[in-house]
Amino acid sequence: MAENSKKRCYTGSDYFREGELVFINYVKEQTSPHLHSHRFIEIAFVSSGEGFHIVGGQRYSVSRGDLIVINYEREHEFRSIPGKEPLWVYNCVFQPEFIDYSLINCSDFSDIAHHFLFRSLFPEELANQSDIRVTGKDSDNIEALYKKMLNEYSNMPKGYIEMLRAYTIELIVTIFRLYDNNGVLADKTSKTRREIIEKTMDYLKSNYQKDISLEHLSEISFLSPNYLCxxxxxxxxxxxxxxxxxxxxxxxxxxxxxxxxxxxxxxYEVGYRDIKYFGKIFKKHVGCTPSMYRKKYKK
Known part of the structure; x- marks a missing residue:
């Protein structure tokens, strides 16, 4: 969806009209590189053409029916292939608080997925998967929804913001249903959750000497801090x-x-820089001071 900028980070002010938190467009993707990121959520739908999408350093082919969720500050780009039918892509761009003001401090699709409107439908472990491919009837229905959104956004009839909010929620629920209709949602959720926990535990065991923040752990697991906790x-x-x-x-x-x-x-060796705090935590866990423990158990 980006214009001619390389590795630029777009903000809402680059796209949103004054007083709005949503942007809808339909664009022919260029063939030249234009890797970028943005500080809002983008849900893109490929309506026609052939090309590829680069995200997270990986490149894969896209064509009609691909529905892609791009989170905050994820470098990505769609690109048409010279000599091929160009990619035409619908984009729904919004800030999470557009859905509900209580999401004002959220920064990715998983936060929305865990919001009270959707948490019963869509496990957060799957919210961060960047590519959902749909075909046939699903593609037609999704494109029809985007057309209605584009019409509301372009013509701005009375109440258009409320209609756009409703359509955006419909789009998100449609994504939930696409996962659920696969019949493997529960299995994928359980497996993914187990893998995330194991990866997090392995990371903590290997890096316990470091000053590890919850924010860093959430970044490497691609989950919101509260949900990961x-x-x-x-x-x-x-x-x-x-x-x-x-x-x-x-x-x-x-x-x-x-x-x-x-x-x-x-x-210091195990990650504590305050000797008094170390002594306090040690006694809490072991029931005695470090010196007393050494005296009792030194081999």
């Missing part, structure tokens, strides 16, 4: 903080009983 707690019965602490204290116990490192050095 919830499914991690459900799987491990521990919060992120509790899990990291258990890894660090376990390693500290090992070093106290098998090495001659000072307590201060051990605290």
């Amino acid at each position: 919830r499914i991690f707690k459900e799987a491990t019965n521990k919060t992120f903080t509790e899990y990291i602490q258990s890894i660090r204290i376990g390693k500290a116990c090992e070093l106290l009983s098998t090495t001659d490192l000072t307590v201060l050095n051990i605290a």
Whole structure:
């Protein structure tokens, strides 16, 4: 959907009319590179032509029926192929709060998916998958919906913003149904959730010495922080903080009983920079001070 800028990050002010949080267009994609990102959600539908889409450093072919969700600050581009029928793409661009003001601090499609309107329909683990391919009747119905959105947006009849909001919600629910109609939604959700938890646990075990933020973990798992916290707690019965602490204290116990490192050095080795805080957390988990533990268990 971008114009002639390379790796530019677009904001709402580049597209939204004054006082609005939504933008609809129908565009012929160019053949030259125009990689870009944006600070809004884009749901694109390929209505005709042949070309490719680059997102997250990966390139794949697209054609009629491809429905693609692009989140905040994800570098991507659609490109037509010289000598082939050009790609024509509908774009629905919006800020999450356009759907509901309570989403004002949300920044990706998964946040919307977990919103109270949709959480019973669409597990968040699948919200971040960037490409949903539909064909036949589904393609026709989706294109008809985009045409109605474009007509409302272009002509601005009375109440058009409310109609656009309703159509955008209809589009999102249509995406949910496309997943559900595949008959594999539950299996994919369970498998994906398990993989996310295992990946997160492996990352924490390998990087426990570092200052790990929830924001960073949410970025590498492609889930919103609140949702990642919830499914991690459900799987491990521990919060992120509790899990990291258990890894660090376990390693500290090992070093106290098998090495001659000072307590201060051990605290630094397992990720603590405040010796008093380390002592407090150690006693909370083990029931005694690090020195007392060493005296009792030093081999």
